[in-house]
Amino acid sequence: MSLELWTHCRAATMVPGAGQAYGLLEDAALVVDGETLTWVGPRADLPADLLARCTVQHDAGGVLITPGMIDCHTHLVYGGDRAHEFELRLNGASYEDIARAGGGIASTVKATRAASAAELQASSSRRLQQLVGEGVTTIEIKSGYGLALEHERKCLQVARALGQSLAVDVRTTFLGAHAVPAEFAGRMDDYVDAVLQMLPVLHAEGLVDAVDGFCERIAFSPVQIERVFAAAKGLGLPVKLHAEQLSDSGGAQLAARFEALSCDHLEWLSAEGAQAMAAAGSVAVLLPGAFYFLRETKLPPIALLRAHGVPMAISTDSNPGSSPCTSLLLMLNMACTLFRLTPEEALAGVTRHAASALGLRDRGVLAAGKRADFVLWNVHHPAELAYALGGNPRLKTIFKGQVL
Ligand code: DI6
Numbered sequence: 001m002s003l004e005l006w007t008h009c010r011a012a013t014m015v016p017g018a019g020q021a022y023g024l025l026e027d028a029a030l031v032v033d034g035e036t037l038t039w040v041g042p043r044a045d046l047p048a049d050l051l052a053r054c055t056v057q058h059d060a061g062g063v064l065i066t067p068g069m070i071d072c073h074t075h076l077v078y079g080g081d082r083a084h085e086f087e088l089r090l091n092g093a094s095y096e097d098i099a100r101a102g103g104g105i106a107s108t109v110k111a112t113r114a115a116s117a118a119e120l121q122a123s124s125s126r127r128l129q130q131l132v133g134e135g136v137t138t139i140e141i142k143s144g145y146g147l148a149l150e151h152e153r154k155c156l157q158v159a160r161a162l163g164q165s166l167a168v169d170v171r172t173t174f175l176g177a178h179a180v181p182a183e184f185a186g187r188m189d190d191y192v193d194a195v196l197q198m199l200p201v202l203h204a205e206g207l208v209d210a211v212d213g214f215c216e217r218i219a220f221s222p223v224q225i226e227r228v229f230a231a232a233k234g235l236g237l238p239v240k241l242h243a244e245q246l247s248d249s250g251g252a253q254l255a256a257r258f259e260a261l262s263c264d265h266l267e268w269l270s271a272e273g274a275q276a277m278a279a280a281g282s283v284a285v286l287l288p289g290a291f292y293f294l295r296e297t298k299l300p301p302i303a304l305l306r307a308h309g310v311p312m313a314i315s316t317d318s319n320p321g322s323s324p325c326t327s328l329l330l331m332l333n334m335a336c337t338l339f340r341l342t343p344e345e346a347l348a349g350v351t352r353h354a355a356s357a358l359g360l361r362d363r364g365v366l367a368a369g370k371r372a373d374f375v376l377w378n379v380h381h382p383a384e385l386a387y388a389l390g391g392n393p394r395l396k397t398i399f400k401g402q403v404l
Pocket residue numbers: 104105108178214242245290319320321322
């Protein structure tokens with residue numbers, strides 16, 4: 001197998017504890033063996049025998065290299081959009097007016113059910129291409145706008161197909177417990193029963209990598225979520241949770257009891273919740289796009305998360321209702337401006353910690369043995385990625401060792 005060498009670059013390896021912020025190597029060399037990084041370090045330390053085996057040499061042109069970006073929380077596959085509701089609201093309609101007229105999440109469920117797989121694939125592919133264009137090499141996509149077996153299946157199949165048609169690794173999450181569909185109105189527990197019936201079927205079809213739920217006063221209770229999590233654990237599937245977005249319902253503690261990969265949103269997270277997450281090793285996925293778009297004012301407790309050593313990931317939450325966002329770079333900026341993360345924390349949030357939020361140990365840093373997913377950026381310092389509002393300095397993406 002021939003080795004490929006990348007030199008003439010600065011590398012933000014994002015390896016922690018390497019001394020330098022961002023794990024930065026000033027004059028780096030990366031050796032790629034097939035789909036894997038086989039050596040990463042200062043160019044001066046590259047062993048001569050390894051150099052001799054490199055049959056292809058790439059000059060990176062003096063730019064910055066980072067790990068491939070990981071968007072670890074999206075609802076990318078859905079029908080229609082909610083631009084009209086956005087407009088109605090800005091013309092004075094209340095959320096209740098819109099909901100009464102069949103709007104809100106119900107309108108997305110209706111549009112998603114009405115859409116064919118091909119239509120969903122086309123609209124989601126456009127969104128995914130925007131993310132991939134900004135250096136995303138791994139994305140998580142949730143179901144949750146089908147809310148019935150055939151439609152949840154359709155959305156998860158589309159998500160899987162997106163990973164086949166574009167150079168990006170797709171991880172799928174079953175979010176049957178996202179909302180109660182109209183046909184179950186007033187029968188929430190019956191709908192949870194239906195979710196428990198869908199899960200093993202979709203899992204047997206190979207469509208589920210993890211299980212999520214929306215635990216909130218306006219969604220499912222901790223008791224209902226616990227039933228879903230118990231079923232997931234019974235199938236050996238990891239769980240994650242939309243927790244404490246609009247209120248503190250103790251979702252983080254519940255998720256921690258199931259060793260959740262992550263708890264997401266967390267604006268209302270309590271000290272007990274943070275402690276439970278730290279003990280369980282759950283990642284805090286922060287979603288500044290939803291905070292911004294919903295004009296929330298309650299900030300996630302960043303100091304508390306830092307104090308407990310809870311790793312923080314950042315994601316787009318790409319969805320039609322609360323975060324119609326297809327820019328992970330913009331989320332880096334908002335994580336800093338709105339949540340006061342440092343640019344280094346923000347970049348770790350879309351690389352190393354985003355990988356952990358998906359339970360993936362083979363990516364998120366530039367180091368020997370990890371996947372050869374990395375991005376060349378037309379910037380000098382990694383802070384520039386979080387600093388800019390708009391613009392896209394991506395030059396090249398290398399996905400599983402291949403230059404795209
Ligand atoms: N939390 C949210 O903010 C979105 N879903 C969720 O679990 C809202 C989804 C929508 O309004 O379509």
